[in-house]
Amino acid sequence: MGQRRGLLIILSSPSGAGKSTLAKRLRDWDDTIRFSVSATTRPARPGEEEGREYYFRTREEFEAMIAGGDMLEHAEVFGNLYGSPRAPVEEAIRGGQDVLFDIDWQGGQQVRETGIGKQHALSVFLLPPSISELEKRLRSRGQDSEEVIAGRMQKSRDEISHWAEYDYVLVNDDLDATFERLKTIVTAERMRKSQQPDLVGIVRNLNSEFEERQ
Template identity: 70%
Template sequence: MTDPRRRGLLIILSSPSGAGKSTLAKRLMAWDEGLRFSVSATTRAPRPGEVDGREYYFRSRAEFEAMVAAGEMLEHAEVFGNLYGTPKGPVEAAMLEGRDTLFDVDWQGGQQIRRSSLGKDVVSIFVLPPSIEELDRRLRGRGQDSDEVIAGRMAKSRDEISHWSEYDYVLVNNDIDAAEARLRIIIEAERARADRQPGLTDFVRNLNREFEDR
């Protein structure tokens, strides 16, 4: 939803692989067409069909490092020899339009965003699986990864889950429909907070003037 009467939110969605984060992100985007999905910058080469500015902002390592040095990245990290990060400019522009931005990031990326100059506008949500057995079942049910890759993902999940208490909200994804419904409630409530509505003071002042004019 776009609302020029308030600053946009930075909605951070994190979870271990297989807990449902990506599915929930897609559902949120379908629910609210005004919600902007954060596009990351990367130094890796574009894959066939990928378009600059849609899947990623493709940059050279020198360009990426210059953006980091200039403070133009909300968060960044190196993964398998390539740099990935979130450019600050598009996020700030969306915020000023009253447009919310959704981030699908891990706990480290979320931590960097919360510590950035835009941290006061962050709403962070961590998604947990109902059990480790179910997490393993979901990863295997994808049919995309080898046993070795799944074992690696499960090992990483333990570390990711250990950071649950750093988030504003935690959802246990027993049922994807119920988790989506709770997620919507969180976002709507955060949008309605008094401190997120910069025009509220003037609105109430005008109400008081109406009392005086009666």
């Protein structure tokens, strides 16, 4: 079997449903999966490196990238622009490398609507087993104020309302079991017809063999 195309793996969930943990596990399971590095207009913080944490751009550079169609998705958060540059993702996909996006439903929607997204996106939404469990997980972090937790809970309601837009929906009631299901999904999706560009040639060769027998 020849070279496959990579997948755009879009992983979304309300805060506290386990998205970051499962994203890390997925990359530990297969270290060829690349994490999509976002571009941002916010200044680099101490210890951050260009191209590792983010691609750091001025607002003018970022807006030029948007205008030129060089962003798969973008959004403004607290006065700074964030987005996923198209070029490194397309290069990875052509080279058979999966790219993982840890983004919200709006970003996921933008990516899925691009040409490359329509062809190669795999979208997975994670649901918590209950709202009380979601709140418990948010509180267990011990780093957010009541106001922040209330804001996250309200945002979670909005996020959850978009569950039906995703290819797969997993209820994360048990982390290990959910991860096993996620691995199964990724493994199967890698074998989609659209991910195997050599299939046309293989079938053509099979048909040629049939013709030679006549």
